[in-house]
Amino acid sequence: MSNVSTRKRGLPNPLQWIGAAVIGLFAEIGRLSVFAAKVKFAAVTPRWYLGQVWRQMVNIGFYSLPVVGMSAVFIGAALALNIYEGGSRYGAEQFVPSIVVLGITRELGATITGLMLAGRVSAGISAEIGAMRVTEQIDALETLSASPYRYLYAPRFLAAIIALPLLVLVADVIGIMGGWLVSVYALDFDSTTYLRNTIDFVTNEDIIVGLIKAVVFGAVIAIMGCYQGDRSEAGATGVGRAATLSMVGAAVLVLAANYLMSTLFVEIGL
Amino acid sequence: MSTPILKLDNVKKSFGSKDVLKGVDLEVQKGESLVILGGSGSGKSVMLKNALGLMTPTAGTIWFDGQDVTKATGRTREKMRARIGMLFQSGALFDSLTVWENVGFRLLQVDKMRRKDAKEQALETLKKVRLGPDVADLYPAEISGGMQKRVSLARSIISKPDLIFFDEPTTGLDPITADAINDLILEQVHNLGAAAVSITHDMASARKIADNIAMLYEGKIIWHGPADIIDNSGNEYVDQFVHGRAEGPIQPAI
Numbered sequence: 116m117s118n119v120s121t122r123k124r125g126l127p128n129p130l131q132w133i134g135a136a137v138i139g140l141f142a143e144i145g146r147l148s149v150f151a152a153k154v155k156f157a158a159v160t161p162r163w164y165l166g167q168v169w170r171q172m173v174n175i176g177f178y179s180l181p182v183v184g185m186s187a188v189f190i191g192a193a194l195a196l197n198i199y200e201g202g203s204r205y206g207a208e209q210f211v212p213s214i215v216v217l218g219i220t221r222e223l224g225a226t227i228t229g230l231m232l233a234g235r236v237s238a239g240i241s242a243e244i245g246a247m248r249v250t251e252q253i254d255a256l257e258t259l260s261a262s263p264y265r266y267l268y269a270p271r272f273l274a275a276i277i278a279l280p281l282l283v284l285v286a287d288v289i290g291i292m293g294g295w296l297v298s299v300y301a302l303d304f305d306s307t308t309y310l311r312n313t314i315d316f317v318t319n320e321d322i323i324v325g326l327i328k329a330v331v332f333g334a335v336i337a338i339m340g341c342y343q344g345d346r347s348e349a350g351a352t353g354v355g356r357a358a359t360l361s362m363v364g365a366a367v368l369v370l371a372a373n374y375l376m377s378t379l380f381v382e383i384g385l
Numbered sequence: 386m387s388t389p390i391l392k393l394d395n396v397k398k399s400f401g402s403k404d405v406l407k408g409v410d411l412e413v414q415k416g417e418s419l420v421i422l423g424g425s426g427s428g429k430s431v432m433l434k435n436a437l438g439l440m441t442p443t444a445g446t447i448w449f450d451g452q453d454v455t456k457a458t459g460r461t462r463e464k465m466r467a468r469i470g471m472l473f474q475s476g477a478l479f480d481s482l483t484v485w486e487n488v489g490f491r492l493l494q495v496d497k498m499r500r501k502d503a504k505e506q507a508l509e510t511l512k513k514v515r516l517g518p519d520v521a522d523l524y525p526a527e528i529s530g531g532m533q534k535r536v537s538l539a540r541s542i543i544s545k546p547d548l549i550f551f552d553e554p555t556t557g558l559d560p561i562t563a564d565a566i567n568d569l570i571l572e573q574v575h576n577l578g579a580a581a582v583s584i585t586h587d588m589a590s591a592r593k594i595a596d597n598i599a600m601l602y603e604g605k606i607i608w609h610g611p612a613d614i615i616d617n618s619g620n621e622y623v624d625q626f627v628h629g630r631a632e633g634p635i636q637p638a639i
Binding site for chain 2: 164247250251252254255256257258259260261266
């Protein structure tokens, strides 16, 4: 009797609910994969809108410099302090410069840049494209024989995968300087020795690892922004939801991709 | 009889379990101005998007000058679209571009014309819709709704299309501006010799710009005839719509 009344009230069967969620997840992964493939195809085949790529590079790269620089300097500084605090327990304070440079170039420079841009850029792209979708501007593009994949999405994708590595290089330098500032002015390190240790320890491979990650993060951030914007539903709520989903999705995927790539690089000895 | 510029053959469109178009048959001849009437939610915009190739019908075929729109891809579709203009209900102007860049968008971005030449043509076209060069460098947000409609009209005619779609061209405009837009539509369609398909529920606009009128109700064309007999259509649905009565076979969408 109670089962009957429960069904009548429409409470979901847990198995049905789980099944629907799993199917929904796979469907979403499928849609996102098809969308990403179309964007990549548009990015590597003509026709290119180079003016749009340049405009997006300024938007994604240049205007992100302050937020990336500020984040990197504080992360570098905090990293130096924590390594000093932990290292001093074992008399290993001298390793601060080498661990800071390793942590920044291989991991934090790229990850912090990726996370900051997931917020600033991915959500921004999604809101802009979402607004264009709901005001029929994307339909208008198609009627004017301009593919939104080529005119809107590919330029953002190309700009992001070019701008992210450049931003990561900036973040690396500023992050290391953040560590240097704290080490020299708060922890009494000798400036010349600190910088000498930093330069001696870092390798080209460490920098390359960060740059490879940056390219992947750029792709993730641009594709998530474009995908959620393209699927945006009508109204302010729809556009807002698209921006939130793109930001959260991009941030999670940046962290997941970072872990997978770190594992791969360790495995192959890079 | 010549090939119609647009032909919809038993076009159906469903979204999940909801059937929006239930078999639309329609023909538009070259140079003809057809107005499609229909209440809110009758499927007018969906029909238009299918005809434009922005949506794919669930069943049926759409022909543009003898070519199957639903099967056209790549360059074929691009060439087809170059012969079709569209004025969107909201204007759908690109808000990151200036007025003249909107009007000359196809010339700049698709035809890769030099900026100087594209601007010259855009200014010429703006003149045709009674807009001067003083608005050319403004952004869409800086001009009125009526001006935005004119800019959108200019964008839709700049490539001298053979068929122009108008999606509720007078919605949201005051009666005087709406009448001015109707005059411009008539004038430009006449000058180009293009066919026009307009969807509207503004009867004043329909009477002014239509050669023929069709009425869409519950996903089907229920009446199709010359504009001058719309008041004596002999169809109770059309009569109710034309006279704007709440009582009748059509239930108000509230």
